[in-house]
Amino acid sequence: MELLKGKVAIVTGAAHPLGMGFSGAKKMAEAGAKVVITDMVREPQHQANIEARAAELRDAGFEAIALPVDVTNREQINACVEKTIEHYGRIDILFNNAGSPAGVGDFLEMTDQQWDISYQVNVKGVVNFCQAVIPHMQKAGGGSIINNSSLLGLGALAHTAGYCATKFALIGLTKTLACEFGKDNIRVNAICPGNIWTQMSELEVDLHVNAGEGTRAEVTQKLVDDVALGRWGKADDIGNAVVFLASDMGSYLSGVSLPVAGGLASGL
Numbered sequence: 001m002e003l004l005k006g007k008v009a010i011v012t013g014a015a016h017p018l019g020m021g022f023s024g025a026k027k028m029a030e031a032g033a034k035v036v037i038t039d040m041v042r043e044p045q046h047q048a049n050i051e052a053r054a055a056e057l058r059d060a061g062f063e064a065i066a067l068p069v070d071v072t073n074r075e076q077i078n079a080c081v082e083k084t085i086e087h088y089g090r091i092d093i094l095f096n097n098a099g100s101p102a103g104v105g106d107f108l109e110m111t112d113q114q115w116d117i118s119y120q121v122n123v124k125g126v127v128n129f130c131q132a133v134i135p136h137m138q139k140a141g142g143g144s145i146i147n148n149s150s151l152l153g154l155g156a157l158a159h160t161a162g163y164c165a166t167k168f169a170l171i172g173l174t175k176t177l178a179c180e181f182g183k184d185n186i187r188v189n190a191i192c193p194g195n196i197w198t199q200m201s202e203l204e205v206d207l208h209v210n211a212g213e214g215t216r217a218e219v220t221q222k223l224v225d226d227v228a229l230g231r232w233g234k235a236d237d238i239g240n241a242v243v244f245l246a247s248d249m250g251s252y253l254s255g256v257s258l259p260v261a262g263g264l265a266s267g268l
């Protein structure tokens with residue numbers, strides 16, 4: 001069933017083949033959307049990565065283009081929005097997936113730079129993109145914005161202050177925008193992933209191993225000991241939730257923070 005037939009979606013932070021951004025883009029393309037794959041490009045390989053993701057989707061018979069966007073750079077965001085309108089004529093869905101783990105670490109040792117990157121990417125990047133896209137959604141009569149927060153946007157863990165504080169802020173932003181733009185038929189929701197196996201979680205495992213908490217295999221298992229479903233999440237578990245929230249299947253959902261976490265921390 002083509003739940004997103006005729007829709008156009010922009011996805012941020014979608015360069016990595018195992019990441020949630022690319023999964024969201026792929027699942028939306030499979031559901032009939034035309035997708036714009038974006039990520040920050042700081043070296044030639046980064047441009048090659050986003051182009052490879054878009055080519056992968058086109059090779060599978062879907063419509064996709066790649067554009068370089070650092071979400072902290074308004075000029076790049078505006079250029080992306082203009083090019084999307086030129087190319088596809090509209091923007092129906094924005095998946096704000098880009099995120100930075102810079103704010104993970106011991107609170108007393110966190111630097112200004114760690115706080116600044118966390119805020120600039122995890123909160124301000126979403127603000128920047130929403131300000132550029134919402135006027136187009138308003139003109140088109142509606143849209144769906146999905147923000148990738150975290151289970152750490154709903155509850156806390158030690159040694160995650162910069163990440164946790166900004167992912168909480170993203171939930172507040174999501175709820176505010178849902179209230180403010182519901183009148184324009186724009187739905188704004190957050191996804192709160194638990195432990196999803198991506199390059200970011202590989203880094204998380206490394207942190208625990210380096211802290212002497214066990215071998216790679218032990219730490220990898222320990223991190224999902226409390227997950228009710230007993231396994232790591234897959235990026236596609238998030239991609240499926242994105243399609244649900246983006247499509248008319250989620251037509252009366254706005255301002256929601258949806259945990260996609262296999263039952264981890266169900267008591268929150």
Ligand SMILES: NC(=O)c1ccc[n+]([C@@H]2O[C@H](COP(=O)([O-])OP(=O)(O)OC[C@H]3O[C@@H](n4cnc5c(N)ncnc54)[C@H](O)[C@@H]3O)[C@@H](O)[C@H]2O)c1
Nearest residue numbers: 013016019020040070071097098099150193195196198200
């Ligand atoms: N992996 C997990 O278990 C987990 C859990 C909860 C939430 N999340 C969130 O999910 C999202 C996706 O993470 P992932 O695990 O798929 O890892 P990932 O590393 O594949 O995705 C993060 C992406 O954000 C991009 N990014 C960082 N700074 C950027 C900037 N300034 N401009 C544009 N792009 C930028 C990175 O290049 C990367 O492609 C993130 O927001 C992350 O915080 C991840």
